[in-house]
Amino acid sequence: MIEAPSVSYTGLSPILFVLGAALVGVLVEAFVPRRQRWGTQLVVALGGMLGALVSVALIAGKQELTISRAVAVDGPALFLEGTLALLGVLAILLLAERSPDMGGSAFVAQAAVPAGTALDRQLATQARTQTEVFPLASFALGGMMIFAAANNLLVMFVALEVLSLPLYLLAGLARRRRLLSQEAALKYFLLGAFTSAFFLYGLALIYGYAGTVDLRGIFDQAAGTEKSDALFVIGLAMLLVGLLFKAGVAPFHTWTPDVYQGAPTSVTAFMAACTKVAAFGAILRVLYVGFGNSEWTWRPVLYGVAIVTLIVGSVLALTQTDVKRMLAYSSIAHAGFILTGTIANSQAGLSSTMFYLLTYGLTTIGSFAVVMLVRDADGEAGHLSQWAGLAKRSPLVAGVFSLFLLALAGIPLTSGFTGKFVVFRAALDAGAGPLVVIALLASAVAAFFYIRVIVLMYFSEPADDGPTVAVPGMLTTISLAIAAAATVLLGVAPGAVLDLANQAAQFVG
DSSP states (O other): OOOOOOOOTTTTHHHHHHHHHHHHHHHHHHHSOHHHHHHHHHHHHHHHHHHHHHHHHHTTTOOEEETTTTEEESHHHHHHHHHHHHHHHHHHHHHTOOOGGGTSOSBOSOTTSOTTSHHHHHHHTSSOOOTTHHHHHHHHHHHHHHHHHBOBHHHHHHHHHHHHHHHHHHHTOBSSSHHHHHHHHHHHHHHHHHHHHHHHHHHHHHHHHHSOOBHHHHHHHHHSOOSOSHHHHHHHHHHHHHHHHHHTOTTSOTTHHHHHHHSOHHHHHHIIIIIHHHHHHHHHHIIIIISGGGHHHHHHHHHHHHHHHHHHHHHHHHTOOBHHHHHHHHHHHHHHHHHHHHTTOSHHHHHHHHHHHHHHHHHHHHHHHHHTTEEETTEEOOBGGGGTTHHHHOHHHHHHHHHHHHHHHTOTTSHHHHHHHHHHHHHHHTTOHHHHHHHHHHHHHHHHHHHHHHHHHHHSOOOTTOOEEOOOOHHHHHHHHHHHHHHHHHHHOOHHHHHHHHHHOOOOO
8 A cells, every 4th residue: 555645835835836826827828818917927926936935934944854755855955945036036027027128028929930920020019928938937946946955866857857848948939039049949958858868867877776766865875785886886977967967067068158148138047047056956965965975986076077167167258259158158167166165065065055056146147137238229239349338328237237247256245255265165174275276266267257348348438339228127127136235245244144054054864
């Protein structure tokens, strides 16, 4: 007789709020009149995110495994779920922006219409938009939360698919430059296929070795068995490749810059911030809980991958002439900094990595929100030359973007400096001094291309036919204000959040 697993609905409440909002969003699409859908979907999606954020605060400190040990409710899971909910609120605000000054909605009116046809051109002039983006984003965020909390490799694989499939669709829904957007969606789909294939193959091999997909069961098998290590090592390698693909880590970053450039910028912000948080949440749980006693197998590999990622991200960002591609390679470099903390395999490494993910996510969403504001006749002005003299056109926008760039560079009194400081300290304590030196050199290289943009905005003359700076709508303004305030606060007074991360840095057994 099969017993039904016990379910802690309280512990799962953040996930249930987000997935519940996604399901309600599907019903809204079916039953609410078209004219009322946009406002209804926005309220439902924001309600799900805010409900998740409140529930995380209410159940903080809870430690348990639920649904037959498949999902963990512990400090890291709740901290990352709260981070994802907060970033989800900011991302939903950007997705919902449809101010006329910003070109209206960024999403196509009808995705199934072939690009370039007469009907496509006609729909491009209408205010109508795909409101399905809200439940799609909610489904993706719910999958991300499960991905970071999964204590079972099979559940983690299901969560990987739940978070990935909506993102493939969102990447291809741009109203302008539709072919570029559809190309980005196809590339992201192929990239996701590689991720799923490697992860699933690694899962099968680990199951063949350990006889279980439960992370703690894998840990116990690895600690006390005389079986050959071949299945174990190859399976772990496959798992890591799948997870590193999703995290956008070099050399598994193929097509990531193309996807960032082609997707609607609000979707790029969502992917860049939230997907990285979820991917590294899963990496931390798999390595620390499932393979924490086998670091001889994965620590040298991640050491080398971190070095390659830092070099590739920092050096290739120097050569970019498009703002979104530059930020894409910047995200690859930041993945290297995050790996620097992950390698520590300690409580300090866990807490510092979680803090870095929070600071990175807030700064990234703010950066892409600013990119949405600088526009030319064809939409967003992506080429760096078009940003020349931006400070003379709009000192406030240039100042906010400079703040985010300085934070990404890790300049003191910004959240980026605090984040880098804590991950470097954790790596040093774990004996990874040479990696920290390389990371510091990469930071210096990265600072050059960030500051190059600031110099371009403040010390170059604007072109006569240069782009305009759109007046942000209320939703974008709120998102930008929260991101900018958090960037300053986490740089000037990070103590409370650092203490929170330290308290949360304990996986449930």
